[in-house]
Amino acid sequence: MNSEQHDLYAKYDVVVIGxxxxxxxxALECSKAGQKTLVLEQSVFYNQxxxxGDLVRMFRTAYTEDFMADLAVQCMSLWNELEAEAGEPLRLMTGLLNFGDPKYGEGGPEGTLMDPIRNLDRHHMAYTILDRDGVEEKLPFQNLPDEWVGIDMPDNGCINVPLMLRTLTRLCREHRVDLFDYATVKRVRADNTKTYPSAKWVVEGAMHGPKGASALARAFAFRADKIAITPGAYVNxxxxxxxxxxxxxNxxxxxxEYYAIDPSIQFDKMWFQFQEDSKPIPGGKPVSNLFYGFPSVPWGPPNMCRIAVDTATNVIADPDQRQYPVISPEDLENTREWLHKHVLGVGPHPVPVFAGTCLQTNVSDNMFVLDFVPERYLRGAQGESDAARERTIVVFTAxxxxxxxxxxxxxxxxxxLDGKTSQYDVSHFSIERKPGGVPIIRDGPVERRRDVLGAHCTGSSLHRLGH
Ligand SMILES: Cc1cc2nc3c(=O)[nH]c(=O)nc-3n(C[C@H](O)[C@H](O)[C@H](O)COP(=O)(O)OP(=O)(O)OC[C@H]3O[C@@H](n4cnc5c(N)ncnc54)[C@H](O)[C@@H]3O)c2cc1C
Known part of the structure; x- marks a missing residue:
């Protein structure tokens, strides 16, 4: 639908922000459940x-935490459902080879490389344990330490991100979801008018319409019974x-980065390397040794594979602090040096063919935030009691x-729609949790700090078992 002809004060059962x-x-789920649903996107759909951004993500099942392993397994059938509805696969099940120092992560929240085996066994999922030579036989690596081990897991694969996004927007349209891009939400407030008796909320913002940012913005104030706040890094x-x-x-x-690779040597599966950070030189920063990569995928550039370091030197508190033209030289160089030592087929002086940046949002325990906005913040209700607004706004980020x-x-x-989940344990993603005793919620605005020391220095982010 063309937003220029649309009633910008219309009422929806569910408004999705982001x-x-x-x-x-x-939005797709809500619409299929019979809800009149609107999605407001500040940029274009499929934005970077x-x-x-970029072309691929990992679908993995290897988790040390039981609840994450259980959710990953539950998610497999939902992927199958989505792919059946899409009419085509949205993942390429290449498998995933995790490898590295078997002691890495000992005592940390996600355990060691081998700790997910307990959950793979529990879920009857296939895997093969490899020694260093086995890892080097499977994938084009060299000069890995003798004591390193690997675990090869076939039930994992590359998510085709652009196709998934195109599919979700197509299915949303087919299910009559209203999708508006160039529509920035500024705030949500309680609806105290009686224009729409059931509406509890007003979602306010500005919309540019189909001509994009060059068009004059028009204010909108959609009414909503329920709201999903899903703006990723922009949540605050x-x-x-x-x-x-x-x-x-954070x-x-x-x-x-994408590197050209000899087509006769190609990676044929996803991989992730686990190793302690290198010690910093005095006054310097530790250098991460977590690297990961993907095969050349049919929907990506030919003869190129994506390889990257799994941390970030630039850590910000708000997307407005992003350094748009800058791709961290430290992260590029760290990856390039590692590639030079350990990857076959990229030539003696590997240079990325292209590179980009993408925002990853984390809270200190690296888990999701998935919960209702707590009742004490649902202020401003008059006439109708606050209790009616409880459990009507859900937030997802991180x-x-x-x-x-x-x-x-x-x-x-x-x-x-139901106020609870039927079979999915999301209790670990509470907005009220306090990892290490520190609450995730803070009253007040964002502290605009910039932690240029790097994400790998931030406590529990130290040990992670992949994406
Ligand atoms: C480099 C990298 C590698 C990753 N690898 C993996 C992986 O291998 N496996 C994995 O499972 N996950 C991975 N992730 C994480 C994964 O990509 C994210 O969890 C996922 O993209 C989050 O999707 P989202 O819809 O929550 O957020 P987004 O895709 O960021 O969508 C949020 C949308 O909200 C919009 N928005 C924001 N503010 C407003 C507003 N005020 N009004 C309207 N719209 C707004 C934004 O424009 C954006 O389009 C990776 C992340 C990165 C950065």
Whole structure:
């Protein structure tokens, strides 16, 4: 539908703020459940300015935490459902080879490289354990330390991100979801008018319409019964003006690169290397040794593979602090040096053919935030009691979420429409949790700090078992 002809004060059962994959999956679910649904996206759909840029993401099942392993397994059937509805696969099941120092992560929250085996066994999922030579036989690596081990897991694969986004928007349209891009939400407030008796909320903002940013913006004030706030890294842009609180997020400006690789040597599966950071030189920063990569995928540039370091030197508190023209030279150089030592087929002086950055939002325990806006922040109600507004707004942000998109859409729909989930344990993603005793919620605005020391220095982010 053309937003220029649309009633910008119309009432919806559900308004979704943020048209990334999580928002689109939520809208699709709500619409299928008979809800009149609207998605408002500040950029274009399939934009590169949030967390879903580039071409690939990992679908993985290897988790040390039981609840994450269980959700990953539950998500597999939801991917199958989505792919059946799409009429084509949205993932290429290449498998994933995790390898590295078997001691890496000992005592950390996600355990060691081998710790997910317990959950793979519990879920009867296939895997093969490899020694160093086995890893080097499977993939074009060299000069790996003798004591290193690997675990090869076939039930994992590359998510085709552009196709998934195109599919979700197509299915949303087919299910009559209204999708508006160039529509920036500024705040949510309680609806105290009686224009629409059932509407609890007004979603306010400005919309440029189909001519994009060059067109004059028009104000909108959509009415909504329920709201899903899914703006990724921009979450505090909505939460603070609407409710006066923010989430304590670290946003990594992650660098990704594409390298040309000899087509006769190609990687044929995804991989992730685990090794302690190199010690910093005095006064310097530790250098990360977490690297990951993808095969050349049919929907990507030929004879090129994506390889990157799994941390970020540039860590920001708000997307407005992003350094648009800058791709961290430290992260590029770290990856290039590692490639030179350990990857076959990229030539003696590997240079990235192209590179970009993408925002990864984290809270300190690296998990999702997926919960209702707490009741104490749902202020401003008059006439109708506050209790009527309880459990009507759900927030999702943070964590490594692409592999969970179909499940998150289902969970967000269930929370909004039923007030609880049917079978998915999301208790670990509470907005009220306090990892290490520090609450995720903070009253007040974002502290505009910039942590140029790097994400790998920030406590529990130290040990991670991949995406
Ligand atoms: C380099 C990198 C590698 C990753 N690898 C993996 C991986 O291998 N596996 C995995 O599972 N996950 C991975 N992730 C994480 C995954 O990509 C994210 O969890 C996922 O993209 C989040 O999707 P989203 O819909 O929540 O956010 P986004 O895609 O960022 O969507 C949010 C949308 O909201 C819009 N928006 C923001 N503010 C407003 C507003 N005020 N009004 C209207 N719209 C607004 C934004 O423009 C954006 O389009 C990776 C992330 C990065 C950066």
């Amino acid at each position: 048209g990334g994959p999580v928002g689109l999956a939520t 300015s949030g967390s879903s 842009h909505i939460l603070y003006p609407s409710f006066g609180f923010t989430l304590d997020v 946003i990594w400006e992650m660098v990704y 964590g490594w979420a692409m592999k969970f998109v179909p499940l998150l859409g289902r969970v967000l729909r269930e929370l909004l």
